[in-house]
Amino acid sequence: MIKLLPKSAAILFSVATSLVFTQACAQEPAETITADALRADVQEWRNWFFATHPDPSFSVDVDLLQARFAAVAASLEGEYSRREAWLALSILNPVFNDGHIAIRAPQNDYDAYIAAGGADFTLPVAFEGGRLTVAPSVSPDSSFEAGDEILAINGHSATEIAGRIMQRMNGDTGGLRAYLLETRFPLYLWTVTGGGESWDVNVARPDGHQRTIRIDPVRDTSVESNDRWTLEFRDVTAVLTINTFMPDLEEAFGEFLDTSFAAIAEHDAENLIIDLSQNGGGAHQLSDRLFAYITDQRYTPLSAVTARIVAENQALIPGSEIGQVVSVPFAQWVEPPAELDNRFDGNVAILVGPGTYSQAIVMAVTAQDFDIAPVAGPGTEGRANSTGQVQLYRLANSGLEVAAPIYIFIRPSGDRSSAPVVPDIPLSGTRDEQISQLIERLGHQGN
Secondary structure, eight states, X not given: OEEEEEOOSOOSOOOOOOOXXXXXXXXXXXXXXXXXXXXXXXXXXXXXXXXXOSOGGGTOOHHHHHHHHHHHHHHOOSEEOHHHHHHHHGGGGGGGOOTTOEEXXXXXXXXXXXXXXXXXXOOOEEEETTEEEEOTTBOTTSSSOTTOEEEEETTEEHHHHHHHHHTTOOSSSHXXXXXXXXXXXXXXXXXXXXXXXXXXXXXXXXXXXXXXXXXXXXXXXXXXXXXXXXXXXXXXEEEEEEOXXXXXXXXXXXXXXXXXXXXXXXXXXXXXXXXXXXXXXXXXXXXXXXXXXXXXXXXXXXXXXXXXXXXXTXXXXXXXXXXXXXXXXXXXXXXXXXXXXXXXXXXXXXXXXTXXXXXXXXXXXXXXXXXXXXXXESOOSSBSSOEEEEEEEEOTTTOOEEEEEEEEEEOTTOOOOOOBXXXXXXXXXXXXXXXXXXXXXXXXXXX
């Protein structure tokens, strides 16, 4: 297996919060924010959002959003730590229906809590049907068992914890919000409880037997790979797992691809599975590098764009003015090199899932619309037509960051629906089960 670099802990602009439980031990930031100051932040956020997003109605019920902004502002009273301020304002997150729009969690405060000796919740969780369970990825050395239902954490109802988090989670759909809850649960749990010196978890086995276990951060962890990119071989099939397209990794990603496709050629692989099922996005420069190894076909990742004009993109739209919103047919044609060492010419499929988002979705729909490769898996939870070029803005009084995009992209086919990516090859089950099914499918295709 070829590996390179540990995977980022947070790829999506994912934010989730919840109401506060009273619990000792949290390390709160020293700063406090008055209700009046936080109300000013709400107004500042609202003004910035509507001046930044090119068309909020793409994903938002604008009247509902305006009403929720007003309701949140009216509800504020007393004083708030930054964590508490986030809890109060993040109830707006689900209203946006977009993984690129949110008030972001105060990550620095969480890091300070961990640095001060706060306990990290290392146990991997799954969330479905309103229930928290121990995830299948739990280490075999753990005292917990995959599938155990989590009933309580430090005495607080797990159902209530998860429900309150979901009420404040951003994301296109409920499925995406559930995925984000699972992948960043330690942060969300700290947001809900304020943290603890340790975590006591009450679980129930399928037979109903209950027990309470204190988490051991060395033993009670996930065995899932933390690598950004990996290559493995399963007989004549190469499985290339690409978990991020983050732009600051372009040079390293290019080196990884060069090495990987040389190894794929040396192995005489007949099939290639590109696993984007946990890829939260990044930049097209990286996905273009990957495309070059599987096609020499000219393609464009979009057919139209709606854009808020800012200094960085004004030159792309001649005659435009800063602040203007422009909707135009727009093709951004990419010409892969005619010749490329170790370009793969066998059977290719792209695997997607709930964690596929942003630029990873763009790659999937481009492959679909140009018949470069079939898309497999359960489909995405994010829309096939997506927003992009996320801007960040720091609110003056709380110091919390908010995020919003300046682009709306329409897929190459021109389909403007709000549907997710619908796979050409529907698959279900665990990732390994899906890969096994896909290998069998590709084998039949080769025959």
